[in-house]
Amino acid sequence: MAARGMAMIRVNGDPIEWHEGMTVRDVLVARNYKFPLIIVTVNSHLVRREAYDTTVVPDESSVRVVHLMSGG
Amino acid sequence: MAEDYTKRTEYTGEAAQMKAAHVLLREVPFTPSLPELGYNNRTLHIDLTTLTVTEKPVTQQMKDIFIGGRGFGLWYLWQAIKPTTKWNDPENDIIISPGPLGGNTQYPGSGKSLVVTLSPQTSIPIDSNVGGYFGPLMKFSGFDALEIQGKAEQDVIVVIDGQKGVVRIETAPLEPSDSHVAAEIFTAEYAETEADRRNVSIVSAGRAAENSLIGCLNFSWYDLRRKATRLKQAGRGGIGTVLRDKKVKALVCRGPQVRGDMNHPADMARITKVATKLHKEIHDFDDQQCHMRRQGTAHLVEIMDAYDLLPVHNFQYGNHPDTKKIASWIWDARFTQGIPDGCWYGCSMACSKGADGHIVKTGPYKGHVVTVDGPEYETAGGCAANCGIFEPDWLLESNFYCDTYGICTITFGTLTAFIMECYQRGILNKERTGGLEMTWGNAEAQMELLHQMARGEGFGKIAGLGVLRMKRIFTERGWGDPQLLQDIGMEIKGLEYSQYMSKESLAQQGGYALTNKGPQHDEAWLIFMDMVNKQIPTFEAKAEALYYFPLFRTWFGLNGLCKLPWNDIEPEDNAQTSEPAKVPDHVYNYCELFSGITGREIQKQDIITMSEKVYNFQRVFNIRMGKGLRLHDTPPYRSVGPVTREEYESRAERYDTQMREEIGVNPDGLSVDEKIAITRRYREDRYQKLVDAVYTRRGWTTDGVPPVSKLQELGIDFPELVEVVKQHGG
Numbered sequence: 043m044a045a046r047g048m049a050m051i052r053v054n055g056d057p058i059e060w061h062e063g064m065t066v067r068d069v070l071v072a073r074n075y076k077f078p079l080i081i082v083t084v085n086s087h088l089v090r091r092e093a094y095d096t097t098v099v100p101d102e103s104s105v106r107v108v109h110l111m112s113g114g
Numbered sequence: 115m116a117e118d119y120t121k122r123t124e125y126t127g128e129a130a131q132m133k134a135a136h137v138l139l140r141e142v143p144f145t146p147s148l149p150e151l152g153y154n155n156r157t158l159h160i161d162l163t164t165l166t167v168t169e170k171p172v173t174q175q176m177k178d179i180f181i182g183g184r185g186f187g188l189w190y191l192w193q194a195i196k197p198t199t200k201w202n203d204p205e206n207d208i209i210i211s212p213g214p215l216g217g218n219t220q221y222p223g224s225g226k227s228l229v230v231t232l233s234p235q236t237s238i239p240i241d242s243n244v245g246g247y248f249g250p251l252m253k254f255s256g257f258d259a260l261e262i263q264g265k266a267e268q269d270v271i272v273v274i275d276g277q278k279g280v281v282r283i284e285t286a287p288l289e290p291s292d293s294h295v296a297a298e299i300f301t302a303e304y305a306e307t308e309a310d311r312r313n314v315s316i317v318s319a320g321r322a323a324e325n326s327l328i329g330c331l332n333f334s335w336y337d338l339r340r341k342a343t344r345l346k347q348a349g350r351g352g353i354g355t356v357l358r359d360k361k362v363k364a365l366v367c368r369g370p371q372v373r374g375d376m377n378h379p380a381d382m383a384r385i386t387k388v389a390t391k392l393h394k395e396i397h398d399f400d401d402q403q404c405h406m407r408r409q410g411t412a413h414l415v416e417i418m419d420a421y422d423l424l425p426v427h428n429f430q431y432g433n434h435p436d437t438k439k440i441a442s443w444i445w446d447a448r449f450t451q452g453i454p455d456g457c458w459y460g461c462s463m464a465c466s467k468g469a470d471g472h473i474v475k476t477g478p479y480k481g482h483v484v485t486v487d488g489p490e491y492e493t494a495g496g497c498a499a500n501c502g503i504f505e506p507d508w509l510l511e512s513n514f515y516c517d518t519y520g521i522c523t524i525t526f527g528t529l530t531a532f533i534m535e536c537y538q539r540g541i542l543n544k545e546r547t548g549g550l551e552m553t554w555g556n557a558e559a560q561m562e563l564l565h566q567m568a569r570g571e572g573f574g575k576i577a578g579l580g581v582l583r584m585k586r587i588f589t590e591r592g593w594g595d596p597q598l599l600q601d602i603g604m605e606i607k608g609l610e611y612s613q614y615m616s617k618e619s620l621a622q623q624g625g626y627a628l629t630n631k632g633p634q635h636d637e638a639w640l641i642f643m644d645m646v647n648k649q650i651p652t653f654e655a656k657a658e659a660l661y662y663f664p665l666f667r668t669w670f671g672l673n674g675l676c677k678l679p680w681n682d683i684e685p686e687d688n689a690q691t692s693e694p695a696k697v698p699d700h701v702y703n704y705c706e707l708f709s710g711i712t713g714r715e716i717q718k719q720d721i722i723t724m725s726e727k728v729y730n731f732q733r734v735f736n737i738r739m740g741k742g743l744r745l746h747d748t749p750p751y752r753s754v755g756p757v758t759r760e761e762y763e764s765r766a767e768r769y770d771t772q773m774r775e776e777i778g779v780n781p782d783g784l785s786v787d788e789k790i791a792i793t794r795r796y797r798e799d800r801y802q803k804l805v806d807a808v809y810t811r812r813g814w815t816t817d818g819v820p821p822v823s824k825l826q827e828l829g830i831d832f833p834e835l836v837e838v839v840k841q842h843g844g
């Protein structure tokens with residue numbers, strides 16, 4: 043877990059380390075979120091699938107990655 | 115991919131002689147009919163003891179309350195049996211019903227049959243949802259349901275010929291019972307031309323179904339491109355065992371040639387509109403989303419591994435470095451591509467993939483070239499990962515033999531994993547297994563266990579009784595600590611777990627344990643909502659999900675629908691909707707489909723109300739049969755938390771964090787055993803709080819009984835149900 047004072051964002055409520063230029067794709071990779079049916083919001087703004095590589099996540103953001111059900 | 119996907123061993127050479135050996139025991143004519151607004155309004159009842167064939171009316175009350183499919187099955191089963199009935203008593207009934215929407219060729223996923231019987235494993239009703247053509251062809255011959263009661267004296271087949279309008283019961287002494295052979299031979303025997311093979315579907319169960327309690331049914335359909343008889347399974351709960359106990363070798367339905375309007379829907383344009391929309395979504399988005407058309411549900415293998423949810427070594431762990439060997443890209447390459455693999459007409463999701471050209475390595479079919487139907491995710495999770503066997507060819511081998519022997523792959527996977535863990539812990543050894551070295555990853559031992567099960571011999575005979583009975587037998591013989599056996603034996607109500615790790619999702623622990631039939635994920639799969647998304651953090655929120663989703667999903671089984679096109683494909687704007695997890699646009703489609711076929715207008719809330727009647731009926735049925743109370747909704751601890759030191763230590767950071775942050779105990783300086791005990795007390799207590807919340811939301815008593823007032827609210831306060839719940843404080 044990141045040390046106190048480091049730049050952080052929250053992903054589904056959990057703190058993760060942030061770095062300059064971090065994209066939505068970087069967040070998904072950092073969390074090992076491989077599932078295809080997901081909905082991503084950054085600070086409540088929806089990010090479309092095509093924009094995961096280009097959307098930059100600001101420091102202290104709250105990112106939600108909602109996984110739909112599938113399988114099961 | 116096989117070089118020539120039509121190449122396989124053929125079994126029809128002696129079909130004519132085999133058919134000539136049949137003796138006609140009974141022949142009864144009927145008037146073929148097509149449904150009106152999705153219903154024929156009659157059921158075919160067969161008593162094999164008396165060899166009687168009768169028609170029963172489907173009443174308006176049945177349609178209003180039970181809808182069809184699983185609802186009809188439960189209703190007929192209630193009438194057929196007594197609280198004292200055992201699964202192998204003649205009065206036990208097998209009911210097959212496709213539901214009012216079943217058989218439409220417009221909307222993807224509309225060809226399912228629902229099968230209900232009294233389970234040999236659980237002693238309560240089991241229901242299973244299965245593809246293949248039997249249910250729809252039977253419906254288009256003239257029947258909304260088929261009931262099979264009684265027991266024949268010798269092996270028989272029941273033939274429903276909807277082209278000629280005749281039902282026949284015939285002896286069938288020579289055909290093998292193993293399904294890949296039986297389905298091919300019976301299809302050849304009863305189709306009058308090559309083109310007619312598509313109009314024939316066979317229900318069968320192989321020789322392991324005869325010698326175990328875990329038999330499944332195979333429903334066939336004829337694959338024109340492959341020129342092969344393909345199989346789908348009604349897997350759970352031992353229905354195949356009941357079929358073979360009744361001495362039914364096969365049910366044969368020869369229906370009319372299928373057309374798109376055979377349900378005589380109220381408003382075809384309405385159906386076509388929503389169906390066209392869904393076909394387009396599948397066409398446009400499946401390649402970016404779940405790849406169902408190329409990989410089927412096997413696309414989930416590495417995903418479940420990535421989320422620590424793939425059951426490994428009897429649900430001890432959630433991932434494994436070798437998962438890549440059985441991952442989706444392996445199946446993408448191994449499945450024959452470019453063939454529409456729909457298990458009913460019009461299903462463009464086409465996920466019933468087949469691996470052609472498998473050369474059988476072991477057993478009676480060694481050297482034969484076969485098409486393996488699958489593997490699907492659950493088979494990969496159970497027969498491979500859970501047993502530590504990460505070899506694609508061995509997975510095809512176990513998949514093939516489970517199917518043809520008539521064994522549920524989910525059950526076989528979970529019970530073999532249990533045996534392997536018992537072997538690991540010295541509860542079993544080579545002497546106790548009769549020489550089988552049941553070590554993790556030993557594929558040959560796994561196959562030998564399966565062959566023994568099929569022959570009804572050796573340790574395989576014990577294994578075929580399932581995990582619940584194995585626990586009892588091992589305990590009686592003084593093998594292992596009974597508490598440990600209880601903790602690691604992954605069954606509830608006598609049914610083995612399906613293949614998801616639920617340890618880190620409290621909602622999914624409920625999703626498995628608070629089910630009617632036992633721990634099958636088809637009631638509620640909530641792991642992502644709960645564990646990953648953290649969308650349902652409170653007991654009340656979890657209880658709401660455990661109210662809504664089991665009821666929503668029950669509705670598929672009332673109507674003859676497949677669940678997959680609901681949420682394995684997502685509309686483009688789903689993310690912008692208020693409740694994306696429910697896929698609101700597809701819920702709208704289902705309302706349109708139901709209203710458009712039956713002419714009975716429904717809104718989304720009606721889906722829940724319809725299901726709630728049947729769901730509560732089934733709960734009361736369980737109570738009537740001696741299960742269905744709070745006590746019976748208790749999971750083994752393995753599904754709730756870490757049982758062993760290795761398990762705790764493998765995820766120590768996760769458990770220590772929970773101890774610190776949620777339990778309020780500092781783990782530093784505590785022994786692993788102390789930490790396991792503290793975690794267990796916390797998690798078991800949390801599970802009980804969940805049960806309280808769910809029962810409250812479902813309107814049940816604290817003992818899990820639907821009270822009389824609930825039955826009245828639902829309009830199912832029949833005297834015999836009221837009597838049952840009153841006896842249990844309801």
Ligand code: SF4
Nearest residue numbers: 223457461463465676
């Ligand atoms: S989605 Fe798959 S399992 Fe469901 S009906 Fe279509 S082909 Fe069959």
